Amino acid sequence: MILVDPLRTGGAVPDEVKKRLLEFVDGYSVCAYCQGDLHKITKPNIKSFIEELREWLKAYEVRLTHGARESFFALFFALYKSRVKEGKAAPVIIADGNTHYSLELAAERAMFDLIKTKVGAYPEYKIIEEDYEDKILGVKKKYGLLPALLAITYPDGHYGNFSDIKKISKIAKDYNIPIMVNGAYLIGRVKTDMEELNADALVASGHKSMASSGPIGLLALNEELSKDVLKKSKLHGDKEVELLGCTVRGLPAISLMLSFPYVKKRVEKWEEKVEIARYFINKAGELGLKLLGERPHNHDLMLFETPQFYEISIKRKDRFFLYKELKKRGIIGIKPGITKVVKLSTYLLNREEADFVVSSFKEILEEG
Amino acid sequence: MILVDPLRTGGAVPDEVKKRLLEFVDGYSVCAYCQGDLHKITKPNIKSFIEELREWLKAYEVRLTHGARESFFALFFALYKSRVKEGKAAPVIIADGNTHYSLELAAERAMFDLIKTKVGAYPEYKIIEEDYEDKILGVKKKYGLLPALLAITYPDGHYGNFSDIKKISKIAKDYNIPIMVNGAYLIGRVKTDMEELNADALVASGHKSMASSGPIGLLALNEELSKDVLKKSKLHGDKEVELLGCTVRGLPAISLMLSFPYVKKRVEKWEEKVEIARYFINKAGELGLKLLGERPHNHDLMLFETPQFYEISIKRKDRFFLYKELKKRGIIGIKPGITKVVKLSTYLLNREEADFVVSSFKEILEEG
Numbered sequence: 001m002i003l004v005d006p007l008r009t010g011g012a013v014p015d016e017v018k019k020r021l022l023e024f025v026d027g028y029s030v031c032a033y034c035q036g037d038l039h040k041i042t043k044p045n046i047k048s049f050i051e052e053l054r055e056w057l058k059a060y061e062v063r064l065t066h067g068a069r070e071s072f073f074a075l076f077f078a079l080y081k082s083r084v085k086e087g088k089a090a091p092v093i094i095a096d097g098n099t100h101y102s103l104e105l106a107a108e109r110a111m112f113d114l115i116k117t118k119v120g121a122y123p124e125y126k127i128i129e130e131d132y133e134d135k136i137l138g139v140k141k142k143y144g145l146l147p148a149l150l151a152i153t154y155p156d157g158h159y160g161n162f163s164d165i166k167k168i169s170k171i172a173k174d175y176n177i178p179i180m181v182n183g184a185y186l187i188g189r190v191k192t193d194m195e196e197l198n199a200d201a202l203v204a205s206g207h208k209s210m211a212s213s214g215p216i217g218l219l220a221l222n223e224e225l226s227k228d229v230l231k232k233s234k235l236h237g238d239k240e241v242e243l244l245g246c247t248v249r250g251l252p253a254i255s256l257m258l259s260f261p262y263v264k265k266r267v268e269k270w271e272e273k274v275e276i277a278r279y280f281i282n283k284a285g286e287l288g289l290k291l292l293g294e295r296p297h298n299h300d301l302m303l304f305e306t307p308q309f310y311e312i313s314i315k316r317k318d319r320f321f322l323y324k325e326l327k328k329r330g331i332i333g334i335k336p337g338i339t340k341v342v343k344l345s346t347y348l349l350n351r352e353e354a355d356f357v358v359s360s361f362k363e364i365l366e367e368g
Numbered sequence: 369m370i371l372v373d374p375l376r377t378g379g380a381v382p383d384e385v386k387k388r389l390l391e392f393v394d395g396y397s398v399c400a401y402c403q404g405d406l407h408k409i410t411k412p413n414i415k416s417f418i419e420e421l422r423e424w425l426k427a428y429e430v431r432l433t434h435g436a437r438e439s440f441f442a443l444f445f446a447l448y449k450s451r452v453k454e455g456k457a458a459p460v461i462i463a464d465g466n467t468h469y470s471l472e473l474a475a476e477r478a479m480f481d482l483i484k485t486k487v488g489a490y491p492e493y494k495i496i497e498e499d500y501e502d503k504i505l506g507v508k509k510k511y512g513l514l515p516a517l518l519a520i521t522y523p524d525g526h527y528g529n530f531s532d533i534k535k536i537s538k539i540a541k542d543y544n545i546p547i548m549v550n551g552a553y554l555i556g557r558v559k560t561d562m563e564e565l566n567a568d569a570l571v572a573s574g575h576k577s578m579a580s581s582g583p584i585g586l587l588a589l590n591e592e593l594s595k596d597v598l599k600k601s602k603l604h605g606d607k608e609v610e611l612l613g614c615t616v617r618g619l620p621a622i623s624l625m626l627s628f629p630y631v632k633k634r635v636e637k638w639e640e641k642v643e644i645a646r647y648f649i650n651k652a653g654e655l656g657l658k659l660l661g662e663r664p665h666n667h668d669l670m671l672f673e674t675p676q677f678y679e680i681s682i683k684r685k686d687r688f689f690l691y692k693e694l695k696k697r698g699i700i701g702i703k704p705g706i707t708k709v710v711k712l713s714t715y716l717l718n719r720e721e722a723d724f725v726v727s728s729f730k731e732i733l734e735e736g
Contacts, residue, residue, distance in 0.1 A: 011395020018393050025386050025623070027379020027575025027582040033704070066434045066583070069612045081479075101604050105613045108601055111449075207395025207618060214395040214618030215434070235472050235482075244437045245473045250575060250582030251619060255393070336401070 005333025059220035072106035090143035098156035159293030160301030169198035213255035373701025427588035440474035458511035466524035527661030528669030537566035581623035
């Protein structure tokens with residue numbers, strides 16, 4: 001089967017890791033030698049894995065979480081307590097207009113208003129970086145305080161667009177507001193780190209982009225935010241309150257760890273992945289399938305406008321026809337029932353497979 | 369190997385389930401047919417599993433969470449917003465004096481003060497149920513409001529004591545305060561439900577007691593608390609805010625589901641488990657190992673006072689000697705380095721294995 005599901009291509013676990021995971025299936029499989037903190041367990045050696053991640057991401061601290069959204073919430077809620085409640089910041093987070101719904105939910109749960117920046121016009125839908133500054137000034141005017149955080153989805157999960165992160169982090173620094181990068185589709189695909197991104201906090205998703213069983217994510221922090229987020233309990237001095245003392249106490253932690261050597265290698269080949277993506281976009285364009293999102297495209301996530309498929313679904317009176325036709329050809333991961341747009345990821349495709357998917361599209365269009 | 373680790377005996381996954389889990393190792397393995405809510409996915413059929421759980425626990429709603437502590441926090445924080453912030457309840461939760469540290473952390477994270485009831489004397493350390501009422505009156509006096517919640521650990525994870533839950537739930541009803549039962553060592557071992565327990569909320573742990581890979585837990589709610597905890601997002605109307613829209617998006621959800629038929633059967637044999645526990649306690653008592661906690665004992669979790677082992681550790685100048693001696697005999701799960709008390713679970717033992725563990729203790733004591 002050829003998998004093109006944007007949600008699942010980056011989380012496929014290497015076969016050799018799968019076999020080794022069997023011994024960690026039982027509940028609490030990582031806890032036999034725990035001395036009180038998941039991140040300090042040395043058997044299995046989660047401690048040295050966390051240290052590796054810290055260096056790899058150039059972070060002050062890294063923690064395992066239950067996923068990217070749980071990382072957002074841990075950070076947001078810590079900021080609510082340390083800044084908003086203390087009257088140091090407005091109860092507002094500013095995010096890019098293409099942000100993921102889970103970030104909006106995390107903000108809502110943490111009692112923040114989320115303000116989104118403007119998004120540019122069809123067909124690229126690139127966010128307007130300068131709008132962060134306008135939104136900051138609006139918050140300042142309303143509350144007499146600056147927003148607690150700027151958040152940027154990099155790339156966003158809908159179009160696979162990369163914004164100009166340097167512009168945004170410059171605005172953040174100018175106003176001295178911390179900036180969090182949502183790298184759910186970045187970390188584990190692209191070799192980068194907090195310094196290069198100029199990020200104060202960086203969020204990753206194990207099941208989205210780090211070849212890991214889920215749910216699991218990362219929260220990487222600079223020194224200042226570490227103080228807020230990783231505060232120790234007043235009652236149990238060795239436990240971190242915002243992590244409830246322990247997070248991923250089981251198989252997903254081992255999965256992320258065992259896949260990590262493989263992930264470190266695969267990020268070196270990111271340019272090849274972008275080449276395949278662009279190759280695919282060109283070939284699909286020749287069929288009349290129009291890419292939404294930035295051009296040239298810089299990510300394997302892509303969204304096509306496909307009125308042609310929609311027309312066929314009307315003609316065939318079957319909104320699932322595309323899903324079925326592709327599945328018949330061994331291609332899975334297109335959202336069943338949706339034909340006006342097609343969202344996919346070319347991350348797992350080589351050139352031949354890319355050709356095969358395009359020629360399948362072609363056949364389906366010709367069959368009508 | 370004979371496993372006696374209190375943390376791990378109830379979370380051991382049946383072999384036939386392990387094999388079937390392999391196909392769900394990849395990240396987002398449960399999401400291919402998601403229409404927006406984990407609990408409504410029909411392929412794999414999580415939806416009907418949730419329905420089964422709901423009936424089994426006699427709950428109004430059941431949700432999958434990342435574990436018992438995450439269930440506590442979701443409930444506590446929802447109550448903070450709906451009751452404390454609204455001036456309807458004091459920012460206080462009253463829990464039994466034997467509560468687990470994770471519940472204290474969840475309360476701390478949710479910005480509650482946690483007040484614990486008194487605990488009775490050595491050697492039983494049973495909690496004083498009546499003290500809930502004294503503590504309620506103290507809160508009322510201080511805040512002019514009632515506490516937001518009563519919590520009871522049933523049984524507690526240290527001694528394996530069951531308190532008189534009828535007394536406590538009567539106090540809760542008398543004052544019209546919701547009551548939450550922490551059933552991390554109950555649900556999946558003992559056949560019971562919310563009606564029998566008189567609980568408004570019931571928390572379970574998949575990796576502790578439901579033969580499941582971790583981390584995963586349950587939050588079962590009555591109708592009233594469902595309204596608070598499962599509120600939909602203002603921005604994304606189909607998503608539940610306190611669950612961040614989705615919780616266990618991966619293998620642990622499948623693990624809990626596939627183990628559930630096995631769990632439903634095994635709870636029918638709970639009386640046999642208690643018999644083995646009592647048999648073990650008697651035999652260990654004959655060696656001079658004194659049980660702490662209630663007698664007769666009603667759970668496989670048990671804690672012994674073992675000054676004899678401590679003396680040997682001094683003599684041998686090796687605080688790990690007991691761990692090593694047991695491991696040599698194929699018995700694992702005793703906390704390495706601790707000898708003054710021995711905490712264990714007889715859940716996975718049959719009578720012969722119980723005899724073997726006791727006779728191993730005997731040999732070690734005789735060797736000195």
